[in-house]
Amino acid sequence: MSATESPETAAPADVTTVAVPLPGAAYDILIGPGLIGRAGAEIAARFPGVRVSVVTDEEVNHAHGEALVSSLGRAGLEPELIVVPAGEQSKCFAVLEDVVDQLLAQRRERGDLVVALGGGVIGDLAGFASAIVRRGMRFVQVPTSLLAQVDSSVGGKTGINTPHGKNLVGVFHQPSLVLADTDALASLPPRHMRAGYAEIAKYGLIDDAAFFGWLEQNHAGVLARGPELTEAVAASCRAKARVVVADEKETSGARALLNLGHTFGHALEAYCGYGERLIHGEGVAVGMAQAFRFSVEAGLCAPADAARVEAHLRAAGLPTRMSDIPGEMADDDTLVSLMAQDKKVKRGRLTFILARGIGQCFVAGDVAPDAIRSFLSRDRLL
């Protein structure tokens, strides 16, 4: 390592490391500024002798591709680039096959690395491709959206969509490293900052009322990309890591808590076509508010807690009601039917994450579709 490279290898004091101590698949999440430019050094230090293929989309490539590839090149990792179209529609069989084909054409071996540079779509797609090429290559997540940094890049869920629903095809495949460069969020549109923020708020709502209280005080700083941002991302990654270690493959129910707002939210997103009309974090925000309102109706949760959840999400600029979603809304039957195609369905009964209060969520594994239908008929009038 030459003297000119040493500034890259010394981790600066403003980088936070969160460990994900999964047995046999432990990895680190590094959070802080400048990590894309230092990616080559970080990867070369951890994975001696690997070669690297970067998977990214056209937009992210324009913003960060050159910085990442040149960092990898300086570290001697022989980077190759695979660029797919931007957007959710790249999470499909056709693009998966194309990425897999390019990885094989680049003659990447089992011990080589796939680097996923982008938001959740790229992480899910590239992670899945790395899981199935030669029955499993290693991969590194370099999430460039807030949503990906606090949620999808951690925990090993990979996959693609099908006409039957989102994320219905995929595997659990843990990354070997996550580099969350907070500088990459500087150019993120405010709407996508807010959407990512919904997943941050989720961690407080699930089981950490103190963190939710901190967010009520500090959300403006987080959204303005102040120093509070790194703290919020790190707290979120720590919360997610805790849950993933407890229940890596969603078998015990612990991991299911991360789906707070997601059963309602996925149905809304599915109806809206997974596009600009309702982006994922917005669907989650509406879904979390609905989960709290449903919990109030069921006599589980104090109305004041649901009101506080709604007030905070609205203060962060997020939608909380079906009437906040532009355009026509699906009828109750359609939404319940969309929920029934969820991966977590068991014997036709619906699973929801409900709340006894802020920071007191639990898995309700046996909710009758009729109860949801009836709730929706009232909730849509708000």
Add this chain to the structure above:
Amino acid sequence: MSATESPETAAPADVTTVAVPLPGAAYDILIGPGLIGRAGAEIAARFPGVRVSVVTDEEVNHAHGEALVSSLGRAGLEPELIVVPAGEQSKCFAVLEDVVDQLLAQRRERGDLVVALGGGVIGDLAGFASAIVRRGMRFVQVPTSLLAQVDSSVGGKTGINTPHGKNLVGVFHQPSLVLADTDALASLPPRHMRAGYAEIAKYGLIDDAAFFGWLEQNHAGVLARGPELTEAVAASCRAKARVVVADEKETSGARALLNLGHTFGHALEAYCGYGERLIHGEGVAVGMAQAFRFSVEAGLCAPADAARVEAHLRAAGLPTRMSDIPGEMADDDTLVSLMAQDKKVKRGRLTFILARGIGQCFVAGDVAPDAIRSFLSRDRLL
């Protein structure tokens, strides 16, 4: 369970059970006659409440589909059928996507079962589909070819082919049960019996000289589907189970021993187009004979052992030389280049399973391509 069903549930004395005690993924292999007709009872007893989707091909469906589906139906498992074209070309992205789409259309859930009814192609394809639908359904192997019963149905390797090579895309996903119905072999063409036999002989050659000696005495009975057949299948499954438990995901090298004959064999198969010209077990037979001849040239193995291997494979009606393969043969460079696209390649060096004698194979992880090229130039003259 009514009295009329009891004959199905009592396992007859002629069924052998081989345990695969993988931590967290243990399963049984049942070997013997009549298992397709008893599949419903066996599955219902082990997996209460599941629903079942059967994946098979047109030919196997014609022979065994109705027997299996009606057995599953009698056990209340609500079977649905997914039929793909017969042949290796079904191991591709397009057919995988079709199978996945049908499983989702049938609204199968994570806890439901995929049953793979067929040879290695169906097991690999359906196993892969079950691994990626909803990030992992369970599956049961019902192998109907000798090759699948003694090799591919056990151990959890699933996958498809790509234009870059065979089995280059897939995952490790263990079945939850294997039902090897030896009656299904009654209609197997003799050529496919012989091809499956090559994998049986492999287990003796790897590390069990006594079993190889037993095969030298009993191969005629095995190939004629006499009582020796169940014994040979069970011995093979026990050998494979031992290796899989020692090295589930091919990381320690123990599992690599199962690739005896496969690096040579895959290159020959790839050149021949994975079709009727050279079927898999035949490629393995030639490859095993070559591995022993290469080991003799390298001074590792006594010439008498290589001669004994060749004599036995020929006695079983298998090819052992490149000149046994009809049509033009690839030149040395082409074959070495095809070997270099193997999943087990590391840093461009080739991995071969070589032998110090019968039952004394080992992994040679660093064979120079030039040594192979030079060997092939002589070996093709036999």
